Amino acid sequence: MAKQIGRDQQGITLRGSAEIVAEFFSYGINSILYQRGIYPPETFTRVQKYGLTLLVTTDPELKNYLNNVVEQMKEWLYKCIVQRLVVVISSIENNEVLERWQFDIECDKAAKDESTPREKSQKAIQDEIRSVIRQITATVTFLPLLETACAFDLLIYTDKDLAVPEKWEESGPQFIANSEEVRLRSFTTTIHKVNSMVAYKKDSFP
């Protein structure tokens, strides 16, 4: 607790902001996987975070994969070279992309050279994140049902001149052919601003 109070008093640094955003991605992706039924509900367990009861996975392979991606994201957020994170949900049978959850990241590069932290309270950031996650849960009501078995993939849009690390490779953007888009809420830590949106395939029979 002393550490958190100290952080509140000290303000938001670049590293602290990167950690907050990476943590949000970790919980957000878990929520999406649970809500859309990509993995069976019995493989999820409840935790308390941002003042909400969120569900995170217990599957060790999936946890390992998510940790790898989130750790890499933290590094890239600290260096301000990541522009977007996309969760692509596609059908296993015909590899057709059915949904695309996109998170745009705008980074204030001046914070790299600043030494003094910026003034924004942890509580305000948590409230914003809470509203984003609630909205993600609420959007599930109007999204079309995923009837076939689906798998997900995480795409990261970065600067062109970044060196591709081991175990990562370039991929296509995986657009949806005939899509509807909905823009969701955003939150900011004064150093990173995250905009959320979801695109889904239009039903062939309206």
Added chain:
Amino acid sequence: MEDLENNTTVFSTLRSLNNFIAQRVEGMSGLATPGSSQSSLQMQYQQRVQLEEQAGQIHSKSQLLQVEREKMQMELSHKRARIELEKAANTNARNYEREADRNQELLTRIKQYQEREMEAENKLKEQIEMNKSYKKSMETMSKKLQEKESKLAEANETITVLKGKISELQWNIMNQEMQMTSQDSQKQELMEQLDVQHKKWQEASQQIQTLQASQSLLAEYEQKIKDLEQKFSQQEHDALIVKNMKAELARFPKMERELRQLREENAYFREMKENNGLLKEEVEGLQRKLERYEKVQAQLVTLELENEKLLGKLKSWEKLDQSTGLNIRTPDDLSRQIVALQQRELVLKEQNSTITNNARILEKARQQLQEETVRVQSQLLDEKKKREQHEALVRRLQKRVLLLTKERDGMRAILESYDSELTPSEHSPQLNRRMREAEEMVQKLHAHNTELEGQLSQVLEEVGNQKQRAEMLEVEMKVLKSQECTADQSLFVSKEEVDALRLKIEELEAERSKLEGENRALEMKLEKLTLQGDYDPSKTKVLHFSMNPASLAKQQRKEEQQQLQEECERLRELVRVLEGGGSIPESLEGVGSFQSPQEIAELKKQVESAELKNQRLKEVFQTKIQEFRKVCYTLTGYQIDITTENQYRLTSIYAEHQGDCLLFKVLLWSAHLPAFIEGSAHTVASCSILPGQQSLKGGTQELAFCTLSREALLMCRQVWIVSSYQPRYTQDERN
């Protein structure tokens, strides 16, 4: 006393000094006059110095007196201190003597005590030595006592031990005697029991034998029952099979009839199908023709409309001839007229352009001429100004010349007057002075004059400049006025330009609004594309983890598909083989491996149990068949053995020689009876028995026979009886 006297003298001298100083000060104040003689000051200074010397002397004297007084006081105090010290020294010396006496007394006492101490120590040592010797003697005595006591104790112990042993031995002897008697009695009892047991054993062995005999009988009966049950079940099976065959046979003619009907219907349906096909093709052809005719009709209608329009146009063209009155009969004339008009238009445009060019050239020339006139007028004004300046100079110079001549005349007159005055008087110095003054006045006046003339010239120059500027401005005004009248003519041109500019502005504003609209539309598109996830490939790239869940799921799917395809192919091959009716090759038996391991284990268990059953049956059969053959031999007297494949040997108890036997060979097995058997007697001759063919309708039986001994004949006959063959003699065998 001396001090007081000294003090009074000091004070008196001090008072006199102060009085003297006060007098001098008063005297000095009256003499303060600035700028008087210097000797009075020196006197005062000397007096002051003397006074100061006296004051210094008095001061030193007073100091001396003070010092002497202090010295006296110190000496007094010194004396007092010395006296006190002497007293203290005396008292200390007395104390010291007293203490020295005490010390000596104490020393003598110490010596006495030391002597006493020595004596006491010597006594102590002697007594300690005595004690030690006594102790040693005591120890030796005690040791001796202990030894004696220990010896006594040992002796007592041995006595008791021996006594105990004696008693024990006596006890043991008693016990053993008792045991002997008891064992004797037991032995007798056991002997009696042995006899009894022996008898029982004999009875039990007899019973066992009887039981074994009864068990063997039971087993035989059980086997008979089983055989009978098997035969019964076989007969039931056969009955069922016969019934099914009869039913199938009954159905057979019906099936043939149905087959014929179905074939006829098949042929009929095939013909109908062909007819249907043909009819459909005809219908399609007719439909296409219909469509074509409808299209042609529509085209007809449109062509008629066009025709009417063209006729109308023709009529109007023909009317043109009358309306325009230009001698036009054909469209060619019209075209020619148009061409002529266009040529005229071209010519007029050329003229127009040449005229506009000429107008522009003339305007340019006019402007150039105007500029030249302006230049020339300015030059004129300059020349005028220069001329005026020169005239003014000339006038000034003339005036100066007049003034100078007047001055000269005046100066000459003055000089003449001076010359006339100079000869009578000799006031030359005064006259010189006056002359000098006059010259100076003249010079000053000249200088003043030149200054004024310079100022005048400057003023005149300025006036000339201003006049020139004014004239230039007047010229420009004239030029502008002349230009104003030409400006009225160009007003129309400027109005046209203004209109053209306004039109341009409107067009540009329209373009701007269009571009704004396009900009908004592009921004909307960009927003939509970013929502869809579009990106600029030159600045960003898309990365993902190689081992991501979607790719893993795809791989798993592919593997599953491959496995399923392989299974499918194997099953298809199995089906083909089974349909063909062949046995399952070993390679395909692996297909059955898709059964669960539990079923496989159960089947294995069943196989093992079946094999065990088989083995048990074999063993039981072996024992039983041996018993059966023995029984047959003992009951009937004949034993049949298999020598090789299809050869049997028949031996009999009743044969004369032990080695006599009949050999038989099976040629053909028929359904109900062993038909052909060749036989030979071992010792006598070969013998072949060829029973006739046996069939359902019945048939003759023939036997070939050869020379046999009596016993062999008997054997054969018996064999025939057993196998129900009728013998018949052939010619060969009568011998």
